[in-house]
Amino acid sequence: MNPVTATDPSVPAPAASAPLLLEVEGLTVRYGALTAVDSVGMRLAVGRRHALIGPNGAGKSSLFAALAGAQRTAGGQIVLDGQEITGHDEAQRAKAGLVRTYQHSNLFSGLSVLDNVRVGVERTEGQPLRPWPRRRADRRIVEAAIESIERVGLADRLNAPVSALSHGERRQVEVALVLACHPKVVLFDEPTAGMSAAETHHFAALIESLPDTMAAIIIEHDLDVVFRLAHSISVLAAGKVIASGTPAQVRDDPAVQEAYLGSGRGDEPLFEEVSR
Ligand SMILES: Nc1ncnc2c1ncn2[C@@H]1O[C@H](COP(=O)(O)OP(=O)(O)O)[C@@H](O)[C@H]1O
Ligand SMILES: [Mg+2]
Secondary structure: OOOOOOOOOOOOOOOOOOOEEEEEEEEEEEEOOEEEEEEEEEEEEOOOEEEEEOOOOOOHHHHHHHHHOOOOOOEEEEEEOOEEOOOOOHHHHHHHOEEEEOOOOOOOOOOEHHHHHHHHHHHHOOOOOOOOOOOOOOHHHHHHHHHHHHHOOOHHHOOOEHHHOOHHHHHHHHHHHHHHOOOOEEEEEOOOOOOOHHHHHHHHHHHHOOOOOOEEEEEOOOHHHHHHHOOEEEEEEOOEEEEEEOHHHHHOOHHHHHHHHOOOOOOOOOOOOOOO
8 A cells, every 4th residue: 555645745754664553545524615634644653753733724633533533534544553444433443542632621520530541441442431440340440540640640649530630630631541541543632732831841741751652643833842742743734734754854844834924924933943
């Protein structure tokens, strides 16, 4: 299969040794006459963090919804770790290992951190929702939940109700929930939106520490975060990938400058120099 589409000639080839976790070809989303995602191709190797950037209305959220199975597509193919999942619904994709975090919190504020993560794992596994764990059958899930809560740095908040957490801590719980499901690919939609500078810094470190057995795609408007985290970047404009490559390649691409700033407004640099 050749995942590089005619409209997306610049997708860099990953190292031959790194297995691909996600291969997307020709993905298209239409809302009536509007083509919001226009034949997008993308490849993601294990252990990689890919950033998706682009102006408002570019189609980033529509692309994520289509990848997650929450949005009907007008065409395209999605292969997760060698398995074709194009026909899977959102729950089936999550179970297969493709999950997304939400821009707005998806947590139960009255439940504890532990119960939120546990219930989230049960939902992903397709088990019936229960407000309390059954003793034996759920031991494995509770242990996985505790492990991932510790991993995101919330061990001391295990039994705190989510309503008592800060905004940044809630996003950490969402990551713990995702990690406890042992995903292959995680889609983060604007994870640092609404965070303080300190929370953003902490969160970026958390993303950097994700297991290298998985891969992530991050929609992020904070370009400092993008350049800190991303191994590669795609720029979406009007539904099309207009540039894709390493952070340095993308930063220097004239089409990217144009898409962000428009013609005749290139007097200030789009990206500040960031050392990685
Ligand atoms: N449910 C919808 N129905 C109709 N148009 C939509 C819908 N969602 C998004 N759009 C339009 O599709 C385009 C892409 O939107 P979106 O995917 O939200 O872009 P981004 O996340 O990059 O800001 C925009 O023109 C937006 O107005
Ligand atoms: Mg959006």
